[in-house]
Amino acid sequence: MKKVPEATIRRLFYYYRCLKNDDSESPKYICSDVLGNKTGIKSTLLRRDLSFFGHMGHKGKGYHKDELQDKLEKILGIDQEYEIALVGAGNVGKALIKYKKFRELGLYITEIFDNDLDKIGRRVGGYIVKNVKYLKETLEQNNIEIVVLAIDEEEIDEIIDQLQETNIKAIWNLSSARLDFDKNIIIIKEDLCCSLGSLIYNING
Amino acid sequence: MKKVPEATIRRLFYYYRCLKNDDSESPKYICSDVLGNKTGIKSTLLRRDLSFFGHMGHKGKGYHKDELQDKLEKILGIDQEYEIALVGAGNVGKALIKYKKFRELGLYITEIFDNDLDKIGRRVGGYIVKNVKYLKETLEQNNIEIVVLAIDEEEIDEIIDQLQETNIKAIWNLSSARLDFDKNIIIIKEDLCCSLGSLIYNING
DNA sequence: TAGATTGTTAATCGATTAACAATC
DNA sequence: TAGATTGTTAATCGATTAACAATC
Numbered sequence: 001m002k003k004v005p006e007a008t009i010r011r012l013f014y015y016y017r018c019l020k021n022d023d024s025e026s027p028k029y030i031c032s033d034v035l036g037n038k039t040g041i042k043s044t045l046l047r048r049d050l051s052f053f054g055h056m057g058h059k060g061k062g063y064h065k066d067e068l069q070d071k072l073e074k075i076l077g078i079d080q081e082y083e084i085a086l087v088g089a090g091n092v093g094k095a096l097i098k099y100k101k102f103r104e105l106g107l108y109i110t111e112i113f114d115n116d117l118d119k120i121g122r123r124v125g126g127y128i129v130k131n132v133k134y135l136k137e138t139l140e141q142n143n144i145e146i147v148v149l150a151i152d153e154e155e156i157d158e159i160i161d162q163l164q165e166t167n168i169k170a171i172w173n174l175s176s177a178r179l180d181f182d183k184n185i186i187i188i189k190e191d192l193c194c195s196l197g198s199l200i201y202n203i204n205g
Numbered sequence: 206m207k208k209v210p211e212a213t214i215r216r217l218f219y220y221y222r223c224l225k226n227d228d229s230e231s232p233k234y235i236c237s238d239v240l241g242n243k244t245g246i247k248s249t250l251l252r253r254d255l256s257f258f259g260h261m262g263h264k265g266k267g268y269h270k271d272e273l274q275d276k277l278e279k280i281l282g283i284d285q286e287y288e289i290a291l292v293g294a295g296n297v298g299k300a301l302i303k304y305k306k307f308r309e310l311g312l313y314i315t316e317i318f319d320n321d322l323d324k325i326g327r328r329v330g331g332y333i334v335k336n337v338k339y340l341k342e343t344l345e346q347n348n349i350e351i352v353v354l355a356i357d358e359e360e361i362d363e364i365i366d367q368l369q370e371t372n373i374k375a376i377w378n379l380s381s382a383r384l385d386f387d388k389n390i391i392i393i394k395e396d397l398c399c400s401l402g403s404l405i406y407n408i409n410g
Numbered sequence: 411t412a413g414a415t416t417g418t419t420a421a422t423c424g425a426t427t428a429a430c431a432a433t434c
Numbered sequence: 435t436a437g438a439t440t441g442t443t444a445a446t447c448g449a450t451t452a453a454c455a456a457t458c
Binding site: 031032033043047048050051055056057058059060061062063 | 413414415416417418
């Protein structure tokens, strides 16, 4: 299959979310024009996005809403549940733990780590914060393959060292640290400073 | 000037941050190869990024570190200070208020709004949470031009109505709501669900 | 059949990479 | 001058848009 752009995947989430929030029974079908308008995406781009995954619609009719929602759920992988470990129980970390929308996607943060002795042992969102020195051990014991990093840059080295030796598949990096692994780990970086920062640039431009 | 890609702006932040964190006095110059390696960006792309803004370097020598840092600061607009209003004092909102790195960029959240009576009147990060119904009024009185949205989708309509009538320039949208203004407002959306979600897709791919 | 709408192919647009002339 | 390195131009790659044939 042809490589699917990252941007397409993000838009699939929009389509999915739009269908999920729309609980009207009829009509059963929605056409690319309507779904495009609702999500703010051109209908032609929407059709192209969907066509990466085969014939999703019905010519002359549109897309069967329930069917499309189901298919998107499978494509995106959110028909399953995932256990996630969070490293960093600071302000951002705490917000993520309590973020309900992740759970709607089947994503559960079930382990929390920090290096701050004041935080270790405390309960955050129902889970006890563990000492980060047990990170590798815990990930292995519980077969956790997804890690979220919400730490300060300075702490990154110890964490990279530990993660190198695990079988994790993916890291969602909310820290400003740059990650560089030998192994093939999927990394998505979300840099809040650059994001808000680029807004500032655009204001002055 | 030719339009500068959004991706370039984000990379400028990486260069800037890298220079700022490097407090070694000598050498005074850094070449695109070295700075590229440190930030994980190809030197040729780095040079192209910088060349959007004129001649930033010195042939045969590289880029003068202090000079480049200063120039980037000005280009990015972070040599000034900005007051920002936050709408939504939930978990994400609270994390943003306490996020120190924004302040390093000269970005200060000085007004906080919510519609939850339990939150209104309480103090978060030194500021008292105001009733969202005073949003428009407060923005105008204080000449605030940047708004951060960290709210639930359902609350979006009232907020859009109020913001329509203000002179704000930019919105950083951390909610999953879609914004659609008549006026020309710079909007940057940061969708945490799509971001973590796309990681899930990539795991299964 | 006529109308609606998909899905595909080709054209366009935009961003990155490669090559290299300019020059310190 | 020789070596290093920038900044620009052309080539490539990738994503979006437009056009339209296929078909329900």
